[in-house]
Amino acid sequence: MVEGSPSLGWRNYSQRYNLAGNECKTCGKHFFPAVALCPTCRRKGKLVETKMPMEGRLLSYSKVFVGPVGFEMDAPYHLGLVKLQNNVKILAEIVDTPENKIKIGSKVRKVFRKIHSEGETGTISYGYKFRVV
């Protein structure tokens, strides 16, 4: 991940903390993260901010044994591809769940967690993860 820019995290607080995305009032489709152009309605689209639902189901998952820079110490951890109740898909870590409960179709709910910190003095990033309920 890109490091060193506090504005990158700050700009995305509502997205990372509250699952804020947007919705096109013309076609009714929801987007996460928010888009700057509705890909279907294009110039006829009307985008307004909206929060994503907190719950969804696992479409797929993987136990990551080798993490990228910033996640070396976290491995192994589970990543899940979640389909939220509004059909929007989201990728996040699956936490606080025994491994045998992590299955395709498992119901999950958003939790707020620390994601990553940049060394000892850098920015600490927080955001969404999910747990099986």
Next chain:
Amino acid sequence: MRNVVIVGAGLTKFGEQWKKSFREMITEAAVSAILDSKLEGKDIEAIYTGTMATGKFIGQEHIGALISDRLGLNPIPSTRLEAACASGSVALKQGYLSIKSGEHDIVAVGGVEKMTEVGVHHASSALGGAGDQETELFHGATFPALYALLARAHMKKFGTTEKHLAQVAVKNHENGVDNPFAQFRNRITIEHVLNSSNVSSPLKLLDCSPLTDGAAGLILMEKQKALDLGLDAVEIVSMAQASDSLALTGRKSLTELNATKQAGKLAYKKAGITAKDIDIAEVHDCFTIAEILAIEDLDFVKKGSGGNATMSGFTAKNGSLPINTSGGLKAKGHPVGATGVAQAVEISQQLLGKADKRQVKGLEYGLTHNVGGSGATCVVGIYRRA
């Protein structure tokens, strides 16, 4: 209508090339392609090179100028193209278009990546840039993890097994044995794959292509000029490119790569053929599941049957449709920017009957399939002896 042929092809040895720098490797591949073509450096009118992440891997950008300089070919235009692991193929497509358009008659196309100058975690982060920084990498996704999510979905929907995945690696290592340019030339068994260390479940170390240093080069030429000179030539019959969402979350399906389907369909249509006409293919097996998706999405086998087809030997070197006779990304190695160009090198050598021990007989059409990221870019090329 102007047509485009490949008249020269060259590779460096793929692998951990501690003794060779980025600039030495691309020069070596280019010189080898020029020598193979019987042309001379001064005949080349432009250079197109694919490379993915030089800034992160070697701290160098401005690659176009670096390459024309190293080749002693200033002041001709030299351009670098990037589309993650499909960088090589978009460079090839650009070179192809530059001749097709009438702008040039002879161009050089290169692909190169120097991946072992940095540690494995940094290499993993550099490659991660092929995915979505904000919604995938930020959350700890790696490339193996993204393909693992696709693998798990395919296994659930079609009953594909870890053994099916493993057989892709076994088959490609078998092919790599006969490729002197391959990174790995050792045979492996399904048990080796299943017992290799976990990377991102269900993918294990031997399901993954390696980090590789390497470069590939091609000389392209307007077809009639090449035939007039009596050069050995392979025609690029068609090239097609398609895009899809950068992140996996934007995909309609997790059990196919739509960019592959679209690029494949268009390439077949432009060539006026169907998947049944293809006799040999190099497909993008960055992970074992990727080859299974590729042979399904290119219509070589029915959707969902890629695992069984691989087990049955359909894609083996002596099978009905040999796939990745070079060893593929798995065994030949995957210097990301070089891969698309190296695939075309293998297919052109096969079609010219110059593939030595790897040679497959009775070939008419060959195909290359190169994917960027987890499927956000795909380029498919179709070739035939001119």
